[in-house]
Amino acid sequence: MSYLIGLMLIVIAFLWQVTLEGFQRKVTAKVQRRVGPRWYQTFMDIFKAFSKSSISHGFIYDFGAMMTLGGTMATVVFLPFSGIVAFNGLDNFFVIIYLLAVGSLGMAMSAVGSGNPWASIGVMRALTQMVGYEVPFMIVVFGMIFGYGTSSISALVEVQAGGFLNWHLLRMPLGAIVGFISLMGMLAKKPYDTPIAPAEIASGPLVEYGGKHLGMLMLQHEFAVFIEVGLFVNLFLGGGGIVAYLIKYAAVYLFATIISAVLGRFKIEQVVYHFYKVPLALSLIQAAVVIFTGLGVEIWL
Amino acid sequence: MAMNNDFNEINLNDGDLNDTITFWDKLKNVFRGNSLWMLHYCTGCGAVELPPTMTSRFDMERIGMGPMATPRQADVLLITGYLSVKTLRRVIYTYEQMMEPKYVVGFGSCTLNGGIYYDSYATINKLDYYLPVDLYIAGCMPRPEAVMNGFKKLMDMIKKGEATGWKKYQRHYEDYYSPNQIRSLGEVYVKDEFHE
């Protein structure tokens, strides 16, 4: 039964996220005073990619592509989507973070398997950036876990129930800021899209992908975005009913797009340094506040 | 470049090259028609026309087209101007790296018949000898409107299944395209260029 819910979740994720991607491209276009594509343009791109023929650089190149898409789809199943939980109790924060890691490891392996140095440089940049954005985010959530004594995401959502004032956005403002910055890092949106820098390293890891491999990678990217933004919404905005959840989701994602539409790109040396300056400091302060003073968890309005 | 006369006359368009119109192909053509990724190979003066078509004034993304960095991801190869022999070798190498349903669009007169450089020692006159060109956009560098019009035309051809240049290249590589390439680039095998 829960496997069916999981499958349903994957379909919902695909449909919702890809349409939202269309709107997102429309919004970026409007920011650049352009007309922008139709809403279903991303569907077209994905299906066009699957319709084309493709080349294969050996076993690990194909296996990695399958592993990355498979891993990310598995993670979608575990993420609570506005109350629908496929396996209740098993949606542990660390499990989700590390299943995401399966996805990125698969992509890294197949990218390097393609033999193109640009792909290796792209993978190196992706992993370096991951060290950057992952640690502050986990510290903030670590504070939350200690505060509430549970690391299951649906439990953290229930804690924020009851109106706007109980959201973690207000209970832990610094945590929310750090969460949003590392969300931008996870999504590889403009300031942090060093791994897939089309101008510098010919779209990084994706350089050798064409046809169905490219299609699978685009799907994986969509599912990964769904998970990361879903994670942020659950943890910081207390994802309520389906409509409320989707509105919050769209709001967060479009807000991130607007920011990324106007910003330039970091140099890779600066990315880690940037993440370990302000965001890490904020996350440590936030975790210290939660752990030692309990403000935002026990002591709240 | 002077035309040598033992050029072999092959009717390239023999056989019914149109896609066997099965339902799947019709569906695939719809997708291919709506989303066309271009490989921005700026070989000549036409390159400067493309930024305006992409940006806010004409916005190519409206019709589903976008610039791609690598040939593996691209569908359409734009040859925007005169092609020197040296660049031709790269263009052919890039074309072969593109994924299968691929299209070539030639800009301006230089790709048609050599244009104003028809008698230069360095450029090639007729792109069609070397690559199967699906669409030519006339104009000694067509303005963005013409480019957009050309792209719309190409999309309709794809939807109707007429843009079959890549099949022509597959079928006639040994007897038409490869000898032409070797004739103009010299006997050296295209891939392992030593002295370039």
Next chain:
Amino acid sequence: MSQYLYIALMFVGIYGLLSQKNILKMIISLNIMELGLNLFIISTGYIKEAKAPIILFGNEGNYVDPLPQAIVLTAIVIGLGVTAVALMLARNIYKTYGTYEIDEIRGENDD
């Protein structure tokens, strides 16, 4: 009182060892030290107005303690032996290094 004199003589010998740079002079100061030591040993056995411990006719009491004198005999013989070996060494040093001055002896300890 005289014992302090002999100890002083011993320290003269030791000072000689400390300051002299010439090997022969060091041997001489060794002998001085032994001399001072032997005198001290004799003095330990001294008793005021007592006679030398030689029994000529009948033994009427009040002899000096004979034991230190016996010990001094052996000590002197040993001192002699040591000086003989020292002179042999001094000769060999002269043969190999051509000098008696310690400072001019090169190449032995810095290998």
Next chain:
Amino acid sequence: MTINSLIAQGMISSLLVYLLTKLNKKLGAFLTVLFSGYLLFVIFGFQNSAGEVFSLIHFGEFELTFMTSHYAWYFAIVLTLTYFLVSFFNPYWMKKMVNPAAYNMLFMVSMVGTVGVFYAKDFLTLFIFYEIVVWSSLFIIPMGKSRKTPVIYYTISSIGSFAMLYAIFYLYHSVGSFDIQAVSEAMSQAPNTYRFVFFTMIVAGLTKLGIFPFHTWLPAAHGSAPHTFSPVLSGGLVKVGGFIALITATVIPSFKILAGDLQLMGVPFENYLIMLLGAVSIVVGTLMAIKQEDAKKLIAYSTVSNSGYIIIGLMLNDQVGFAGGMMHVFNHAMASGAMFLSFAAIAYRTGTTKMSELGGLIKRMPLTFAAYLIAIISLAGIPPMSGFASKWLIFQGLASNGMMFIALAAFFGSIGSFLYVFRPLSAAFLGQLSPKHKDVKEVPWMMQIPLIIMSFLTIFYGIFPGRILAYISKIQESVGLKGVEIEGTKIIAATGMWDSLVITLVFGGGFMLAAILFFISPKAKPVDQMNTYTSGEFIYDPDHYHYAKNYYATFENNYGNKKRVELFFDAVALRVKEFGEMVKTMFFAKSVSFSIFWIMLFFTLVYFWGDKV
């Protein structure tokens, strides 16, 4: 089959192996495989026995005794398994060894020594076998690349072992017996003697584990040891340090005894201090591992980082964190053993483990690649493999106690491990195959067996970690802690739970979906590794085209070349030498007057202060 007769047989057979290898090298190596298998079989028999006492010999007026216990069995199985699997590589390395007979003998002596360490009933036996392990592994390392590292290894591990010796005799002097149980009872009444003993004895654990201040020997020794002995060194012998940390902090209940002390984050400050050292060694291990050019040094630095996890787990002493630390002992043994073995296989075929000289070996050595891949997934702590279970438990342990800074290091360590585990994979296995490795074949079948077994174990305990955790909870009860809760394949901690079987099934399901998607769309045309998009240029030299040299250059120049701890130890050694030179010139000078001066000084000092001091 009793422990002491096992140890006696071990020692005698090591002599036998020495003589046999003199006759025929291959035969001697096969005997090591046989004996380690036999030892593993016998040790396995002791699974449920606890408390049986065996006495070995009368050593002067002391009595060397063994006692079986659950935690001893656990460590012994991990060690003997590593030895058994690694011994399969011995026969192929005989012709490359300088002293093969000594290698086999010392290999056997160190194996038997580790079993002796774990089953020791009293501290004296523990110390004797600990020293035997130290000096037997000491004489194997110089057979590898360097003669300087064994001296560093001996210095640092002798600092640890002699600190432990001092603590043991201090205990003997104050408590009157070596027996571990007696000491732990006596210690509960004397917290401040226990505090002193805790710090001196834990040093032995830290030096062997390679924790922060004492980690400098580990990369040097593991990096330059012979290729077949590094897996034993980092997979096995590091765990002896873990065992000693276990004895000092858990078998002697440090939490109860030091309850009176200053409590930092709910943990006595001594334990917290050691955990901080563990955290620092995670960060140092990760940062240094990322920079390494030689794969073996990189894996050695990863051992430094992972022993940081083990020590944090063991010192955490709460139900979940302790279980995580114990399980990480097994996971790390399997993972780093497999990594070292695969690079030993590469070295066997290509002769080098320098990453910049390798490339594209996946086509020639697929099985080694598979074993290495599974090992790094486990080492990085990614779900389907067993590494995730132990790291998850440690994170839950840290979360329930709210130890923020240690969690920072733990998170950085686990994310950083993606970087340094991935580097050898991409540099050695993926990318273009250089022409000089054209005719490299897969390793012979006998070397494939350990790789297969290790990968199978990592996967099996990744899907069913419950089996190990059930035994670990039995250990926890025997040591006086609450056992970790296992419900079928669900692992339940105070702050959350997860189910390894469900995750693997879902991951498998996802993979199936992706595979279906992959195979329905048109078949991909295989293309050569050199035919890649190079913006039109033609590249012909696979050696230079393969991206392997200074892989994380951009990340590395964020932090300088911090080798301060090594410089510190070298400076200390230099000072001791200079002090020796000074003593030589002062007291053994050329002229006699120096010494006479000292003699006279001695007399004056005694004369004036002789009776006053």
Next chain:
Amino acid sequence: MINPVLLIAIPLLAAFISVFIQKLSWVLLFGVSIFTAISGFFLQKGMFMIGGWKPPFGINLMIDDYSFIIIIVINLLFFLTLLSGMWELKKNKTILMVILAGINGLVMTGDLFNLFVFLEIITISGYILAASSDKYYSVFKYLVLGTLGSSLYLFGIMVLYGTLGTLNMADISQQFPNVSGSVKIISLTFVFAGLGVEAKLLPFNAWVKGIYGNTTPLTGPLFSTVFATGAIAVFGRIFGQILVPDSTLIFAFIALGLITFIFAETSAMASKKLRELLTFSSIGQAGLIITMFMIGGFYAALIQLINNAFAKTILFSYATKAYKSNGDDTINNMSGLFRKNVMMGFGFTVATLSLIGLPLFFGFYAKINMLQSAFALNMWIPALIILGSIIEGIYYIRLLVKLWNPGEEGQESSELAQSQFVIKNGFSLSLIAVLIGIIFVVSGIIPDFLTENIAKAADSLSDAATYLSTVLGGI
């Protein structure tokens, strides 16, 4: 049962005969050495008067369990030294017999002045033997310091004689506690200084580097084992049983012993030549054993003494033979030498590991007892002992690793880096090495068969009562 006087008389007799009949001296030397080695086991215990005078007046020989053990050990060592130095005997045979007599006398005598005489016999023959190394200036330095030492010793016992009126050890040990403070200090320090020279303690051991550093296969083992054991045994006897210093002075002597141990170990770490390294190691060991005697840990001191003696036999004979056959003993160009003759390598390694005190070897049992008795006194001495043995471990392991595995830094150890040195006529050495190596390993595992009569020896040294009753009982 053999009367102990024979142990002195027969070697002296043989020495005189060998002076007249040169040819026979080779046979005489080995005959006497074998005789003393065997008869050591069948000695009669108890007190033997010399010249019919009762003890406080006449000289007596004292064989209690302590000197019984020392005699056996010394005679065995002497025999092994002869084995190792067979090719170096040239014209030293008579002196060797005299040395044998002197050493036996030194250990057995019950009279302080008699001890001085035997001490002088040994040191003078030591000067002559050392001269065979052609380093005349170092021998001269040894002579100066030796004479200075023995004169101070004589001065010390004469002060004692002046106050107590007797030179008999048992008599003195009875009356020594109630001697007045300043006399006690003076006599103790002078006797300490006198014996310190031969026992190689720090301020007095300036000569050791020159003499031990340039030894031949005969003089090397002789000085480092036979002389060292004799001197330290006498040291133990006097300062353990007879002139027992009180609390303040004992602290000074312990401090001196420990300083010698630590300083010698550090300078050993700084030495590049094999013989020089072993020299400082034996100084260090001497300092350690004397500290143990001072602390009162006689059992541990005796075990370490025997451990050090037998280990040094192998180490020194190997080092000197290496120097003899190759003319150079710098450690760096001897890399991989053990692989040429594995038996010697085995012996050398076992001896070194036993010296450091690693388990499975005899030295470990010594270290356990040392720590036990050190802890009885205070917390700092065991720490210093452990620090010293760490340093010792470092330079020995550095040596062993280089000698077992040839190869430059950074390359796999391989044959081509093998050193060109060779050990000529090493059969006797490998025989000794294997023999002692096996003894060390076996006694490392089961130390009982060697240690219970050592335990008896240690007890006899600690309880003065039996000593007094046997000697003075006869008055």
